[in-house]
Amino acid sequence: MTSKGPEEEHPSVTLFRQYLRIRTVQPKPDYGTNPTLSSILLNSHTDVVPVFKEHWSHDPFEAFKDSEGYIYARGAQDMKCVSIQYLEAVRRLKVEGHRFPRTIHMTFVPDEEVGGHQGMELFVQRPEFHALRAGFALDEGIANPTDAFTVFYSERSPWWVRVTSTGRPGHASRFMEDTAAEKLHKVVSSILAFREKEWQRLQSNPHLKEGAVTSVNLTKLEGGVAYNVVPATMSASFDFRVAPDVDFKAFEEQLQSWCQAAGEGVTLEFAQKWMHPRVTPTDDSNPWWAAFSRVCKDMNLTLEPEIMPAATDNRYIRAVGVPALGFSPMNRTPVLLHDHDERLHEAVFLRGVDIYTRLLPALASVPALPSDS
Ligand SMILES: CSCC[C@H](NC=O)C(=O)O
Ligand SMILES: [Zn+2]
Ligand SMILES: [Zn+2]
Incomplete structure (x- = not known):
């Protein structure tokens, strides 16, 4: 079988021949x-x-x-x-x-x-x-x-946080006290107030770009079984993006204190928590x-x-x-x-x-x- 001239060579064969010319000979x-x-x-x-x-x-x-x-x-x-x-x-x-x-x-x-x-x-x-x-x-x-x-x-560090609130269940026609929903509402309010503060900080300083402030969005709300049953558990999930200059330890303590301030039985867990900003x-x-x-x-x-x-x-x-x-x-x-x-x-x-x-x-x-x- 005769080989074709270089101008007719199949591109795959050309690539193969180029690769063969690279001297990848062990040990060097x-x-x-x-x-x-x-x-x-x-x-x-x-x-x-x-x-x-x-x-x-x-x-x-x-x-x-x-x-x-x-x-x-x-x-x-x-x-x-x-x-x-x-x-x-x-x-x-x-x-x-x-x-x-x-x-x-x-x-x-x-x-x-x-x-x-x-x-x-x-x-x-x-x-x-x-x-x-x-x-x-x-x-x-x-x-x-x-x-x-x-x-x-x-990069900002992703922290995915789920806040779970537990409280007294009961008939939804009553003025129940210590409900999961009202305590969760307090945490949601604290976190959304923080969001607003960061948003204002970004808006008011033209030198700051989006990645320089911490963002958060409420991305999931879960709980409840029926209109007339006060649930014992409700949760809210948040996607935080923490700016690299934030003191991570202090920020986590802040999250914990918002949960504590909402009342008994409010806890948080991390689905994602990046701790190595560079x-x-x-x-x-x-x-x-x-x-x-x-x-x-x-x-x-x-x-x-x-x-x-x-x-x-x-x-x-x-x-x-x-x-x-x-x-x-x-x-x-x-x-x-x-x-x-x-x-x-x-x-x-x-x-x-x-x-x-x-x-x-x-x-x-x-x-x-x-x-x-
Ligand atoms: C935080 S893990 C998911 C990674 C994803 N990256 C691109 O969009 C992001 O949400 O930023
Ligand atoms: Zn991508
Ligand atoms: Zn992408």
Whole structure:
């Protein structure tokens, strides 16, 4: 069987031959040009949140592109765009024959949208993760409707709290005292008053961004069996997002004291309680930041550094000591993650590939650091 000329070669065969040319020979496999240096980790999650199909203009899993160039799909912003941008940037750099001192790893992980407990939370504890020797990581950010790009250097900590109130049951025609409902109402009022205070603090200070204050929402109310039976138990569930500068011990004591102040038999339990907030420095003391921000400056990109209001896998990466930024290069894009009609313009997507194509060489060429040895 004769082989075809290179111009006719099947792309899979070309890819196979490129891979064979990389000298990954043990005991010193050539993963990067200087494997003694720590690596760059490009992380993305592969799962997406559910859809309410009836609220979408197009099938959310068809990736319909309209006449203007907007691509509609669940995951268009969060965060399948970024996964492909990483791959395309790395592909471009490989095709152009670039080599860098630091190895670039890409991880595509499951379960971020449900907390990463079966995904990144476990992975960072595995020997396979430590073998990557990550010195710096990139993970997801959020779109920015203006000309600027948001970059996240920390995250709020999710605390999911269920308050359970117990009290006297009885006939609902009577003026019962010490009921579960009235004590639960007191706790709900205390927590919603705190919410209002944080909201006002955010509103009144233009320098504060959403991630810098603590948010809370009442997300579930449970209890009761019949209109005319006063229940012995009722509960309320809250999704707190605690700002990284909060004194966690004092905050937990505050929650406990709101429960105690409501009366006897009011307790709280945590369904989720992240206790390891980390801040990746955004000044030139951090060489990774210096490289990242330098490229953005050279490309005339305006950066808005912020604290991520939600929780991403970056919290696990930072917690094991790897500095990390949350960055999804989407400017001039409405924030539609988890929303109906999530979409991304193809030009923004392609510009993102250009941005990573500039960022990765800079990050993978950061000179040896004390932490590398
Ligand atoms: C707190 S675990 C759930 C993680 C989820 N992450 C993305 O939306 C979030 O609600 O922030
Ligand atoms: Zn995401
Ligand atoms: Zn998400």
